[in-house]
Amino acid sequence: MPIAFEVRAVLDVVARDGGLGGLLLAERSVDAPYLKNYDALDGGPAGWAARFDVSSWGLLVARSGRRVIGGAAIAFDTAGVEMLEGRRDLAVLWDLRVAPEARGRGAGSALFRAAEAWAAARGCRRMKIETQNVNVPACRFYAARGCVLGAIHRFAYPGLPHEAQLLWYRELAPAE
Template sequence: MGDIEITFEDTTKLQEYGKVPIAFTVHSILEVNQLRNGLGGLILEEVPVEKSYCVDFDSEKENGPERWLKRWDTENWGVIAAFDQKKRIGGAVIAYDTPGVNALEGRRDIAALWDIRVDYDYRSRGIGSAIFLKCIEWCRYRKCKLLKIECQNDNVRACKFYAKQGALLGEVNLYAYPDKPDISRLTWYSKL
């Protein structure tokens, strides 16, 4: 990783944080196959999509770092930043102890990895793993027992990344997105 610095920030830096792109191209999805209507378990099978497409969460309504400040009280949130010299190249945002954030389930022993991103030119260099480790450190300091990570089955690269970090797939919701019926929510958990 060379001279990459991973550091803690607060949410006043979200505007700068949001300048690192989060968009990714979907070439395949993790198809959720239910065995015996789910009684026999689930199998996730990576299958190519008919036509590749781009997902950019920052461009979606109510999404993006600057909008989070308007939507939630982010006082308890953490920001992890990755820099190459003075250039911001990635980071993560962690939600914690925030009323109205459903992912936290009203619990103070769960934090949610709200967002993680690495600049295109720096991907596949171990920077995401270093950022993830800082997230774990941040959560442990707050005595959290779980780091919850919501992902979608069309973000295969992210799902493989979370599994590589030791996260366990804890929930599959086939019907989480009424406006996107072909997309399932996969919720990962890192035990702290």
């Protein structure tokens, strides 16, 4: 299932007073929209098991009838996944994707809620999500689900100097 999306706008990171006045995200339309495909950069889901021990990860599927229309992966308690910070009370929503023809119909929201429940059932108090300033729809999606922007790393991707890493956090209710 493709994760590619069309970039029509970006969130420029503006440092006020050299950064002492904080960072501001300012939305800007791009002159020429382009396709962004992170699977082309890192190999996507097919390569995860070769890079990490995914035995403790959660893998979720969204279906419409018999057809798979989306999926999510949640990293948890995995050595070598730096985003987990060595913590057992933190899960990382590693990937969430919905088939292009099914986007905007609730599958992403359902996967997000299921990821929250999966992480909470394992004792996680917080879920962390990485996205980039070139994925404005994802930023809006996570903000609409109660995620809070916790970090902006302007220089996280040396090979992609015009992209900034945005880390979102969602506090989780204890599992019932």
